[in-house]
Amino acid sequence: MLMDKLRDGAQSRVAKLIFWLIILSFALAGIGSYLNRPANSDPAVVDDEAIPARTLEQSYQNERARMQAQYGESASQLLSNPQYLTQLKHSVLERLVNQVLLNHKALKAGIRLSDDQVKDAIRQMPEFQTNNTFDNQKFISVLSRIGYNPDSFANSMRQDLSRQFWLDGVLTTEFALPSEADRLDALYQQKRDVKVITIPVSAFTKQITLTDKDIDAFYKAHSNEFMQPEQVKLNYVLLDSKELAKSIRPTDAELKAYYQQNSAQFTEPARLKVAHILITNKDEKAAQEKAAELLAKLKAGADFAQLAKAESADTLSARQGGELDWFEKGVMDPAFEKAAFALNQKNELSPVVKSAFGYHIIKLLDKQDAVVTPYDKAQKVVRQKYVDDKVKELFAEQQQKLSDLGFENPDSLDVVADGLKLPIHKTDFISAQQLPAAINVPAVKTLAFSEKLRDENTNSEVIAVSDSVALMLHVADYKPASVMPLAEVKDQVIAKLQKAKAVEQANATANALLTKVQAGQNIDAELTKLNAKVDEKKGLARFGADSPAQFAQAVFKLAKPSGTAVSAGLYADDQGNQSILILEKVTVASESADSQLKQGLSQQLIKLKQEDTYGALVEQLRQNAKIKYAAQTKETTD
Structure with a gap:
């Protein structure tokens, strides 16, 4: 257990x-x-x-x-x-x-x-x-x-x-307790050898004869297996940002004004390439003094790259002589960044700078000033950003209007559609698995099949399908789940009934053979007649990936063989094939030294x-x- x-x-x-x-x-x-x-x-x-x-x-x-x-x-x-x-x-x-x-x-x-x-x-x-x-x-x-x-x-x-x-x-x-884990470890590592005699369910399928009475009785007894799921007819209006974008046609003057108001978006910021030496020490004073000493050496002509490789605590950049990648403002530690951007001339050195990481000496390697992209070159991007911003504003306004109209006119979507100039989409009867792709999200499934909407005959709240699509729906009609007519599912009924009867016969045969195996009798003749498959599985693990979990579970439920007694049991796979399991050997592993396990x-x-x-x-x-x-x-x- x-x-x-x-x-x-x-x-x-x-x-x-x-x-x-x-x-x-x-x-x-x-x-x-x-x-x-x-x-x-x-x-x-x-x-x-x-x-x-x-x-x-x-x-x-x-x-x-x-x-x-x-x-x-x-x-x-x-x-x-x-x-x-x-x-x-x-x-x-x-x-x-x-x-x-x-x-x-x-x-x-x-x-x-x-x-x-x-x-x-x-x-x-x-x-x-x-x-x-x-x-x-x-x-x-x-x-x-x-x-x-x-x-x-x-x-x-x-x-x-x-x-x-x-x-x-x-x-x-x-x-x-450690003893509990030890005992569990021993059980976990146990291996078993088992003989598997599989009786295929297909050996009995052709023997099955069905009458109309059998089919009708099975259909009635298993009616829940032949259900037509509940269905709804839906009306819905869809608010889509892509459609709203088509209505936005900015003039050149509007685009130029937008460009001026959002100039930072069209400017490549200033950036630097620097090298640095980082000194760290639990004793801050000692770290500061060491950094000051190195700065003096650099001012006296020492090679920055060599000092960085020998002394810098930033081992990654030290390998490159202290060099860092290009960066702009807002990326580095504030104190480091302020000191770096204060440098103007190539190879200029900063004073010793204290940051959250330690003490730095910074050397300017290169510098690029901010570059503003001219309007003529940025016009395509400006237009797209302008439209995107306007669509977001319009989408938010339309969502609010959709919510207001739907609340004020709850009985249908007619007023909502007229107010927003949107078409009403209509479905035939559909199940939860047949929702149109455009609205197939969990929130729609929940509301479309909720008792509230159909009982109160009201519009839904606004449902966000995605960041750019929203909708409101109304349940126009509803069909509860019902049993499908026998005429429509007769083939399915026959197939299921044949399979059930074949499994039943296979199980009865397997039980009879199991009794003989446990009594020590030979069953080879019966196995040949049934076209049974005999297999040996050696060293089967309780949680091995080479066998289905339920199969391993059945094997490890068998009692350990004792004396001349045969330890055997039955296992049925998901197809109904019946297997007789005969436990031949149990191998107990030595105590595991795997502390992590x-x-x-x-x-x-x-x-x-x-x-x-x-x-x-x-x-x-x-x-x-x-x-x-x-x-x-x-x-x-x-």
């Missing part, structure tokens, strides 16, 4: 626990949903804090969108099953309940985060960075796509971080213990809480 957990360690709940807890409310919780909700419509109330219906709906739709984005067609089949959707919604609600309980615990513990702590955490999130630097425009754009504004996101982040800090205090107390195993053990602790903690919180559900009033008290 422990080793089974370790196999899935990288995918385990605890391995992703902290990340999940941080983003849970981003993905699952809405902020504004506590306002203007109808009385008594809350799906759950946790210790007097309500989980609103709108929060649950948004959480549910976001979870669906996440599954579709991650698993594609596999998720579509699940999400077309009404029974599964009910279970999914219940699961999302339970996660929200757990989240509220943990929030309350963190609050009672007195954990508070300052505004600066929250801002720092947000600025460090890679989702909001460009070239490892926080990008405010990207931040605003991403928030728009997931339905947040900066204040609501910061509030959600504050709550999530508080919960994380409290959980860290609980979960990081877990530890693993043992450290990794210790960390994995700690994660498993944290998982158990987290589960027990949540269960205790639930037992001591008052939880009321709208559907079936469910309450537990102290």
Whole structure:
């Protein structure tokens, strides 16, 4: 059991626990949903804090969108099953309940985060960075796509971080003993030799005879496998920066004015090429004196390059005689930069300069003054920049107008389209996997299939498809998921039923042969008749890459052979082929001296213990809480 957990360690709940807890409310919780909700419509109330219906709906739709984005067609089949959707919604609600309980615990513990702590955490999130630097425009754009504004996101982040800090205090107390890691190491390195007798399912397929009654019964019993996913008809208007750019036709006077107002954009800045000698020492005074001594030698005629190679702490530039690449203002340490740009003549030396890195002597090798590109040569670039700036302004204005018109006229997109001079795009009935490419993003999937839009018959909010494209949609019609008629899927039904019956017969045959193997009987004749394949796998590792994980798991579940007893079991692959596994040898490795491996195993053990602790903690919180559900009033008290 422990080793089974370790196999899935990288995918385990605890391995992703902290990340999940941080983003849970981003993905699952809405902020504004506590306002203007109808009385008594809350799906759950946790210790007097309500989980609103709108929060649950948004959480549910976001979870669906996440599954579709991650698993594609596999998720579509699940999400077309009404029974599964009910279970999914219940699961999302339970996660929200757990989240509220943990929030309350963190609050009672007195954990508070300052505004600066929250801002720092947000600025460090890679989702909001460009070239490892926080990008405010990207931040605003991403928030728009997931339905947040900066204040609501910061509030959600504050709550999530508080919960994380409290959980860290609980979960990081877990530890693993060296003896536990040693035992796990021995199990990890164990090797096994196994004989594999594979009975192909194809040996039974031709023996299957089906009647119409069989086909009809299978179709009804497995109707959830033949579902037409829910579908919608959509109307939408698309606001595209590329189309807006076509309407911008600047005059030459406007372009010249723009050129003058933004002259810095069309100027190649002044830049320098210098060499330097860097002196560092824990004793600053000694470093300064050493730099002054070298400066005196240079003024007396010493060779700068030779001194740099011998004395400079900047080993990379020292190899080149202290030479640095060309640079402009705003690149170097401020003190270094100020001293360098104060030099005017080639080979001129600076005084000793103190920077954040130590003490420098700087020599000017070359200098290029700022060069302004004439308007005639820059005209093409000026036009493009002018259009880009105007498009950004116009796009922002049109987005606001789109939002206002859609809110003021929620019943359709007609007024919106007229007001913005945009066409209304219309789809036929489509599933979530058939969205037009131009609008195929998670946010659209979430809203297009949300109960809110179709039940209230309202326009959506403005959805940011990208930094340059936005849209508003209206659900014109809806078809719930339904079972496809037998006539349309009969071939699929027959294929599945034949496969199921063949697998059933193959399994029965394999079980009968397994009994004989365990009794020590010879089965060669039966294997020949079945065209079975016999293979030997030597030195199979528990986590080896040469065999499927489930196969290795089945092999390592077999008991170690003892005496004349045969240790054997069954394994079925994903095609239904049945294999009899006969364990022939177990090789126990000597104790590993790999400290890095043992450290990794210790960390994995700690994660498993944290998982158990987290589960027990949540269960205790639930037992001591008052939880009321709208559907079936469910309450537990102290």
